[in-house]
Amino acid sequence: MPVTESKLFRIQISHDRLTATLSVNGDSLPPACTAGKIEAEIQPFKLFLNEEGRANIIAFAAKLAEHAMPQPMVIAQGDPPVHDENGQIELLYKTSQGDAATGEAQEDSPQSFYERSNIQRVRAGQPLLRLIPPREGQDGRDIFGKPIARKRGRQAQLSLGANVRLEDDVVYATANGKLEYSGERVSVSDVLEIAGNVDFSIGNIDFDGSVIVARNVLDLFKIRSHASVTVRGIIEAAEVQAEGDLTCQGGMTGKEKGLFIAGGTIETKYITNATVRAGKDVVVRMEVVNCDLICRGALRIESGLLVGGRTVATGGLRVRTLGSEACVNTPVEVGIDDNLRQTYLRVAPEIEQLRRKAEKVRQIVEPLLRNQKALNAEQKEKATELLYNSYDLEDRAEQKIEQLRSVQEESRQYCLEEVVVLGEVYPGVTFRFPRLEGIIESPLKGPIKFIPRKVEGVYQIVAVDCLSGSCFSIHSGPTSDTWLQAAEALLSGKS
Amino acid sequence: MKFLLVDDSRTMRNIWKKVITSMGDNETIDAGDGAEGLKVFLEQGPFDILLVDWNMPNMDGLTMIKKIREADKSTPIIMVTTEAEKPRIIEAIKAGVNNYLVKPFSPDALLSKIQETVKKTEAVS
Ligand SMILES: [Mg+2]
Numbered sequence: 001m002p003v004t005e006s007k008l009f010r011i012q013i014s015h016d017r018l019t020a021t022l023s024v025n026g027d028s029l030p031p032a033c034t035a036g037k038i039e040a041e042i043q044p045f046k047l048f049l050n051e052e053g054r055a056n057i058i059a060f061a062a063k064l065a066e067h068a069m070p071q072p073m074v075i076a077q078g079d080p081p082v083h084d085e086n087g088q089i090e091l092l093y094k095t096s097q098g099d100a101a102t103g104e105a106q107e108d109s110p111q112s113f114y115e116r117s118n119i120q121r122v123r124a125g126q127p128l129l130r131l132i133p134p135r136e137g138q139d140g141r142d143i144f145g146k147p148i149a150r151k152r153g154r155q156a157q158l159s160l161g162a163n164v165r166l167e168d169d170v171v172y173a174t175a176n177g178k179l180e181y182s183g184e185r186v187s188v189s190d191v192l193e194i195a196g197n198v199d200f201s202i203g204n205i206d207f208d209g210s211v212i213v214a215r216n217v218l219d220l221f222k223i224r225s226h227a228s229v230t231v232r233g234i235i236e237a238a239e240v241q242a243e244g245d246l247t248c249q250g251g252m253t254g255k256e257k258g259l260f261i262a263g264g265t266i267e268t269k270y271i272t273n274a275t276v277r278a279g280k281d282v283v284v285r286m287e288v289v290n291c292d293l294i295c296r297g298a299l300r301i302e303s304g305l306l307v308g309g310r311t312v313a314t315g316g317l318r319v320r321t322l323g324s325e326a327c328v329n330t331p332v333e334v335g336i337d338d339n340l341r342q343t344y345l346r347v348a349p350e351i352e353q354l355r356r357k358a359e360k361v362r363q364i365v366e367p368l369l370r371n372q373k374a375l376n377a378e379q380k381e382k383a384t385e386l387l388y389n390s391y392d393l394e395d396r397a398e399q400k401i402e403q404l405r406s407v408q409e410e411s412r413q414y415c416l417e418e419v420v421v422l423g424e425v426y427p428g429v430t431f432r433f434p435r436l437e438g439i440i441e442s443p444l445k446g447p448i449k450f451i452p453r454k455v456e457g458v459y460q461i462v463a464v465d466c467l468s469g470s471c472f473s474i475h476s477g478p479t480s481d482t483w484l485q486a487a488e489a490l491l492s493g494k495s
Numbered sequence: 496m497k498f499l500l501v502d503d504s505r506t507m508r509n510i511w512k513k514v515i516t517s518m519g520d521n522e523t524i525d526a527g528d529g530a531e532g533l534k535v536f537l538e539q540g541p542f543d544i545l546l547v548d549w550n551m552p553n554m555d556g557l558t559m560i561k562k563i564r565e566a567d568k569s570t571p572i573i574m575v576t577t578e579a580e581k582p583r584i585i586e587a588i589k590a591g592v593n594n595y596l597v598k599p600f601s602p603d604a605l606l607s608k609i610q611e612t613v614k615k616t617e618a619v620s
Contacts, residue, residue, distance in 0.1 A: 377577040384600055
C-alpha cells in the first residue's frame with residue numbers, strides 16, 4: 001500500500017486509490033493539534049475530503065487532545081467504478097420443449113414420444129434472436145478526485161450465416177428451415193441432416209427443405225419434407241413423404257405398415273410389403289414384393305423381380321422377372337392413370353347429382369316460364385331464382401367436367417401401354433391396359449414386350465419377342481373395369 | 496366497372512352479383528330499397544351502371560330513378576322488374592331508364608342486357 005508521510009502524520013492509500021487512512025507517523029504521540037491543523041498538514045497530498053472524512057479528522061484530533069494514540073482512521077473514500085455489462089443475446093423463438101427465453105413449458109406440447117422432435121424449425125420472417133447492447137455503468141472517482149475509468153462492455157458477438165438477416169438488433173429467418181444457433185453463429189439451414197437413425201432421439205420430422213438421414217428410419221416414425229428425402233440406410237415400417245424425390249440407398253421394408261410417398265421419383269434397392277405412391281418413376285434395383293404400388297411414371301426393376309401386391313404403372317413397366325414360379329397372383333396395370341381414375345370416381349357422382357338437381361329445378365320452372373302472364377310479382381321473382389339455380393347447378397357440373405378434362409389431358413403425357421420383361425414372366429401375372437386385360441397362362445422367356453394391338457380387327461394384348469420381332473396374342477379381352485370408357489363418355493358429352 | 500344494385504330481395508341482388516362478377520373484375524355495392532339506393536348513389540358514386548328493381552319498400556325504384564335523374568342524366572340505369580305491362584315500361588323510360596329487363600330472366604339475359612347497355616353508353620360517349 002503506498003504511504004505518504006508528513007512530519008507528524010502518515011496517509012496510507014489503498015491500491016485501488018479508493019481509501020486513504022490517516023495515522024500517526026511513528027510510535028510517539030504527536031502534540032495535540034486541531035482538526036484544522038491536521039487538514040493543513042495533509043493538504044499537500046490533495047486528498048478529496050468529504051463530510052465523513054472531515055468528521056473522522058475531528059475525531060482523530062479529539063483523541064490527540066486526550067493524549068491518546070488514535071486508531072488509523074479512514075479520512076477519504078473514492079467512488080468505485082460501475083463497469084458496463086456486456087451485450088447479450090435474447091432468444092425469441094420457442095423450442096419444441098417450450099419458450100427458449102423463459103424456459104416455460106409449451107402448453108400444447110406434443111404427447112407422443114414420436115412427436116418429440118429436437119429439431120428447431122423456423123419460418124421465413126420469424127424473429128430468432130435479439131442483440132441486447134451493453135449496459136452502460138459509471139466511471140469511479142479516486143481519493144484525489146480523479147476519475148477511475150470503468151470497464152467498457154463488449155457487444156454480443158454473433159456472426160450471421162445463411163438465411164438470416166439483422167434488422168434493428170433483431171435477427172430474422174429469411175427462409176423456412178432448421179435453426180442452427182451455437183451462441184456465436186446463427187443460420188437457418190434448408191437441409192436437415194440426421195447423423196444417425198430417425199428414432200426417439202430425433203422424433204418425427206416435418207421439414208420444409210430436404211432431409212438426409214445418415215442411417216435408418218425406424219418403425220412407425222414419420223418424415224415429411226417439402227423437398228427431397230434421402231436415406232442412406234433402410235426405411236422400416238415408417239411413413240416417409242417427400243414432395244420431391246425419395247431416395248433410399250438401403251431398401252424399404254414396409255412390414256405391411258410402411259407408407260412411402262414421393263411427388264417425384266422413388267429410387268431404392270428393394271421395397272417389400274409397403275404402400276408406395278410416386279408422382280414420377282419408381283426405380284428399384286432388386287425387387288418389389290407384395291406392394292400396393294402406384295406410380296405416374298414408369299416402374300423400372302431392370303435387374304430384379306416384381307411379385308405379388310398390386311401395381312399401377314402409368315408410364316409402363318420394365319422388369320427382369322415378373323411373377324414367380326409359384327404362380328403368385330401379380331396384377332399389373334399399365335398405361336392407366338390412377339389419378340385420373342380417382343378423379344373420375346370422385347367427380348362422376350357429383351356431376352350426376354348436380355345434373356339431377358338442375359333437371360328437377362328445370363321441371364319446376366319451365367311451366368312457370370310458359371305461363372308468365374299468369375304469375376304475380378312474387379312468383380316472377382321466384383321463377384328468376386329457380387332459373388338461376390338451374391343454370392348455376394349446370395355450371396358447377398360443367399366445372400367438374402373441366403376439372404376431369406384437365407387431369408385427362410395431363411395424364412396423356414404420362415401414359416405408356418407397355419410391359420417389357422427382360423427375363424421371365426410366370427402364370428399368376430395379369431395385365432390390365434386401359435381397354436384390355438389378359439393373363440399369362442404359361443411361363444415365357446424374355447426379352448419380351450406386351451402391348452395392345454389390333455389383330456384381325458380386334459384389340460388384343462400381344463407378346464412381341466424383342467430379339468426376333470415375332471409376336472403372338474396372349475389370352476386377353478376387353479377390360480372388366482370400364483371406368484375409363486365411362487370417363488371418356490362423360491368428357492365427350494355422351495353421358 | 497362499378498355497379499349499384501338496388502333490390503329488396505337479397506337473393507336477387509346475389510344473382511346479379513354473380514352474373515356481374517362472372518363478367519370480369521367488377522365492383523358492386525348494393526342497397527335494399529330506393530331510399531338506401533339514393534343515399535348510396537349520392538355518397539359512394541360515381542357508378543358506371545345501376546340495376547334497379549321497381550317494387551321496393553320505403554322508396555320504389557321509379558321514384559329513386561326520378562330523383563337521380565334530377566342531378567344525373569348520364570349514368571346508365573337498367574330496370575329489372577316484374578312489371579311487364581307496356582304502359583309501365585314507357586313510364587320507366589320516361590323517368591330516365593336506359594334499359595329494361597322483365598323478371599323472370601335467365602342469367603344469360605341479364606348478362607346480354609348489361610353488355611348491350613354498356614355498348615350503347617360507350618357509343619354515346
Ligand atoms: Mg321487389
